[in-house]
Amino acid sequence: MTITKKMLSIALVLLMVASLGFARGAKEDASATGKTNLTVLNYIDMSEPNSAREVEMVWDVFSKENPDINVIREDLFNEPFHQKTEAYAASGNLPDVVYMWPGGRSTSLHTQHLTKDLRPFLEKDGLLDDYAPAAIADQTAGYLAELPNGITSSHMMFVNTKLLKDNGLSIPKTYEDLKHIQSVLKPKGIEVIGMDNKDQWVMQSCLFSLIVGRYGGASWYDDLAAGKITFQDPWFVKSLEIIDDLYKSGLLNRNTLDVGYGNGRGNFATGRAAFYIDGDWATASFMTDVSTGKALITPAAQANDFDMIIFPALPGEVLSGTTSGVVGTGFGISANVPAGSAREDAAWRLVKFLQGEYVQTYRLSTGASFPSNLNVDVAKVIKDNNLEPFIEKRATFYQKYGTTPVVDAVLHSDVFNVINQGLQEIGLGSKTPAQVASDVQKAWVAFNK
Missing domain, CATH: 3.40.190.10 (Periplasmic binding protein-like II)
Known part of the structure; x- marks a missing residue:
């Protein structure tokens, strides 16, 4: 030892x-x-x-x-x-x-x-x-x-709509739209997507689970458990390839792998990134702290300059307009x-x-x-207490999008920990999507023996 x-x-x-x-x-x-x-x-x-x-x-x-x-x-x-x-x-x-x-x-x-x-x-x-x-x-x-x-949405894509508008841009509908946004903002030193990926669970829970649902469908876990699909099939490999492309293209900076959880929210709030990906629970971090009277995003800005959306449509996805969620x-x-x-x-x-x-x-x-x-009574509580705009926008968010499973809510830790590690390795460039898919499949088979 x-x-x-x-x-x-x-x-x-x-x-x-x-x-x-x-x-x-x-x-x-x-x-x-x-x-x-x-x-x-x-x-x-x-x-x-x-x-x-x-x-x-x-x-x-x-x-x-x-x-x-x-x-x-x-x-x-x-x-x-x-x-x-x-x-x-x-x-x-x-x-x-x-x-x-x-x-x-x-x-x-x-x-x-x-x-x-x-x-x-x-x-x-x-x-x-x-x-x-x-x-x-x-x-x-x-x-x-x-x-x-x-009910929790593990994926929420916060967007600075004012920043987009000031640069002649609009909310992206497709993955290619995101790349167009990148072509406009990168030369100005503005990051496209902010994330805090130092903790391994963040990428898996807050973005990858959504992507898996888009390519695997709402029943991906049931199909996997029934032996109808494997982790080396196109649905999962494509999901990993999107993560690979996010890093390689610069839509997601590799330095996010060094950012501790929650530490990137200030950059987004101050206009240094157009989007910020986290779970719905991050909403509270942008709102007014009653004890100090200060907010990362003021109520006026919440109402007029920011919104909550989901990641745009992916090429070849089998399911559209979904987030990832769990009880x-x-x-x-x-x-x-x-x-x-x-x-x-x-x-x-x-x-x-x-x-x-x-x-x-x-x-x-x-x-x-x-x-x-x-x-x-959510609507009544919002109205009677004049709650901050982000709360009402969060309520609207839940009504707009369908939901697919969160990876670490349905898989055992023996399997999802391998996924978490693999996503980090893809981000670091030390493994390919195919290699990570193989590692995950081996973990799945071992778990089911």
Whole structure:
């Protein structure tokens, strides 16, 4: 074992020990306070606008309304969050309530049944009809492991319409239109597409999943699982070739592979890129931070100078006008929480609150998520609260486009991690689309043995 590997092993052990202590310590202290202690692993980027206020408006409100519950919350974001989740899972001591994806990055929580089925809780409280049917459909392991905050579009192409207009350009309808835009903007030092591709998941989730749907159709995963198609067939190779061409043509600069997630938004907001590709959740980052009164894009500019679209039509696509989407993230309850216990009651009260009308209305108002709870009247909330234009434009976005699966929402991590790595290798020029397709097919075959 190399020194590096030894250090990594030691770090993992220390992380697991710390995880064990966090969860156990909280539960052992319950009798001392007379309250029910509840450990929570939460996902939040505290550098984002309104994040600090979300703690006040969501978590503090829950604590005030539920004085008999002591919430012990751990806030993490991006890779540190996922690494800690896996450490908790490996230790067998998952926090009582945990932020989750409906598959993908939370695959182990689903397939190992580390969280409870929430459907019986909804049924008991008569809440099934309060949520959009798609939001409470069975997830990766065939049960409702987390209660989602909405339906998420993992692809959204933000466009600076004023920049285009000022340069005699219009919103592109085709891939060739994008290349024409490039011919006009590049000589002026303006990037065409901004992305933050240092983290491997970004390209796969926020753009490649859309492209795969365009060439593979809405049923590509079902066809793959049924053995009707392979990853070395034209639908997948063509998808990889588009990524290759984006980099080679300069539509997407290779230096985006060095840009950490979220770091390119300022460049787009200040006119240094005509388009910015991310997920719909990025909407909130451009809006006004209530605590500072500042916004990357002012409400006036949101209304007049920017819009939200999808990637234009691709040559030879079999499906048009689609984005990629998945049931949103949410919260699950650890399977270790004893059934019928005070902790289980407290955990369900918290999950129910976090995905209830109050919190989903608040998160709609900040642009953080779009509601799955049908009691939230989106149009009324927008009108009554005079919400920023990006929220209304986001609502319109969902009504305009069809949806195909997100790669890491339907494939196992043993497969989508190979795709993620392959997309990076294409970007770096170290592998061809055909080579990456071969690698992915081998991973798929190995996974299905």
